[in-house]
Amino acid sequence: MDRFDAVLVGGGIMSATLGTLLKHVEPSWKIAIIERLPGIGEESSNAWNNAGTGHSALCELNYTPQKDDGSIAIDSAVSVNEQFQVSRQFWSWLVEEGVIPQPSSFISPSPHMSFVWGEDNVRFLRARFEALKDHPLFVGLEYSEDPLVIAEWAPLLIDGRAKGEALAATRFVEGTDVDFGSLSRQLIDYLAQSTATVYSETTVTALRRSKSGWKVSLRPEVGFTPEVIETPFVFVGAGGMSLNLLQRSGIKEIRGYGGFPVSGVWVRCDNPDVARHHQAKVYGKASVGAPPMSVPHLDTRLVDGSESVLFGPYAGFTPKFLKNGSWFDLFASIRWHNLIPLLAVAAGNFSLVRYLVGEVFASRAKKLQALWDFYPRPTRMIGTSRPPDSASR
Ligand SMILES: Cc1cc2nc3c(=O)[nH]c(=O)nc-3n(C[C@H](O)[C@H](O)[C@H](O)COP(=O)(O)OP(=O)(O)OC[C@H]3O[C@@H](n4cnc5c(N)ncnc54)[C@H](O)[C@@H]3O)c2cc1C
Known part of the structure; x- marks a missing residue:
């Protein structure tokens, strides 16, 4: 099972920003970024899906x-x-x-x-x-x-x-x-050149607690061979799907939240x-x-x-x-x-x-x-x- 120091779920502006900050405060960390779509910044962060008012x-x-x-x-x-x-x-x-x-x-x-x-x-x-x-x-x-x-x-x-x-x-x-989409792509490209492994066309299907942190279940959209990676830290930057993913993680803090x-x-x-x-x-x-x-x-x-x-x-x-x-x-x-x-x-x-x-x-x-x-x-x-x-x- 691959181990990472942090796993960032989603390839939008939130994961891109957090990944960049982590790279500078913890340069030796191995980071995984998991995105279910083929491209980065294609959901809410895409320029045509928000007003870009910043x-x-x-x-x-x-x-x-x-x-x-x-x-x-x-x-x-x-x-x-x-x-x-x-x-x-x-x-x-x-x-x-x-x-x-x-x-x-x-x-x-x-x-x-x-x-x-x-x-x-x-x-x-x-x-x-x-x-x-x-x-x-x-x-x-x-x-x-x-x-x-x-x-x-x-x-x-x-x-x-x-x-x-x-x-x-x-x-x-x-x-x-x-243009948050362009910014997300540039930051994640930069991370991919150094400490980050980017899994595109890969969906996080479950988050389960383990002795050393979290087991993160991945389902590649091509090939469908499931994989599990382990990490002490998970950031759920899955945009609108964060709610469902956090519910499935079993953390009690998500109780009472709805979409x-x-x-x-x-x-x-x-x-x-x-x-x-x-x-x-x-x-x-x-x-x-x-x-x-x-x-x-x-x-x-x-x-x-x-x-x-x-x-x-x-x-x-x-x-x-x-x-x-x-x-x-x-x-x-x-x-x-x-x-x-x-x-x-x-x-x-x-x-x-x-x-x-x-x-x-x-x-x-x-x-x-x-x-x-x-x-x-x-x-x-x-x-x-x-x-x-x-x-x-
Ligand atoms: C109509 C509208 C107008 C807006 N206008 C502005 C504005 O003017 N200024 C501003 O600052 N903000 C604006 N926003 C808000 C801004 O667009 C969002 O806050 C921001 O883009 C969210 O980024 P994110 O990274 O959290 O989510 P997203 O960009 O949605 O990224 C989440 C990513 O996670 C991936 N994902 C989801 N589930 C999984 C999974 N299980 N496994 C792997 N990957 C997964 C998705 O494919 C997606 O790429 C607007 C939003 C809307 C809807």
Whole structure:
């Protein structure tokens, strides 16, 4: 039986980051990275499966909730931003060390904007700006209620709007767009050149305690000859499948945890004329009851050197916990100890449930209307007579 000092399950950004840190604090360790797909960073970390905002709370309004007295709580925004600065320091160091030769291969500058309409939302954004603008991490945050200024920042948001509509935006020019898929691939390639053994197309099917730590059962997707490896430390970085794997490990800490069958769906536009006119990540305000992941945003994405515009995410329903998962993932995760917490979450968050049901059954026209609320006149900017529902999904 092969022995490793640490086994990292999953080839996404979490295992890639932890593996890189381990290599530097314990350079002599033998590490195994197990990934069930043929490629690295192909699930949530893939650039097309997330927004690449690299959460820094510069534009995401859910990090600055309004308190009952009307003031704005900034604690979450500050702590999220601090964490992102630590990530940036870590990435800068990796570039200095030559681990990542070209930072532009995974991170690019992209202004972060928040954009709202309606008197109440404008008041909220103004108060948020006042609360953040003097904090050292947010110095440089700009605010405007002037459509001409906002049009300079992001023209697609303004063209076609009624005169006199109450609008406001903030902008932080030093925001970023991050390709976590590319970063995962580069870090895991780097690890594979030294201390790590990467098992691709190999699924971890079980984790069992042994005298010296853990026995990790592997099933290669080609050949199907099972194998067991041993290690004192296992990191479960299996994304959506972490829940099921941790349940099967028998650890008691997983009791009470469950997964909700919610996914995110994007509208994607690769038309270079549109992308040229939109050079920012623009976040709006979530509908009442909407989960933070479904805050609507119109984003510039730079993937493999090409620019696109992404809008979403729309909440969807799926019992799969991974894009390449099984239709039975949700049902396989239900245990007596998480059934009551799951039902309690649903019962205690009626507005969330109502929002999700409404989204899942929303017509294509209603979904596109959410996009046109951000981008009211799609045909004018790109100079064509295409109907407004021609964005590709
Ligand atoms: C709609 C949406 C938008 C998002 N937007 C942002 C954003 O703007 N900014 C941001 O910072 N984050 C964002 N995120 C979150 C971010 O994408 C994830 O937090 C991150 O990619 C998770 O990385 P991971 O390594 O944990 O999981 P993953 O990237 O999913 O990797 C897990 C890996 O484990 C593998 N695996 C699973 N089971 C097994 C098994 N049994 N054996 C072997 N391998 C296994 C999978 O194949 C996969 O490759 C967003 C997420 C979503 C869904």
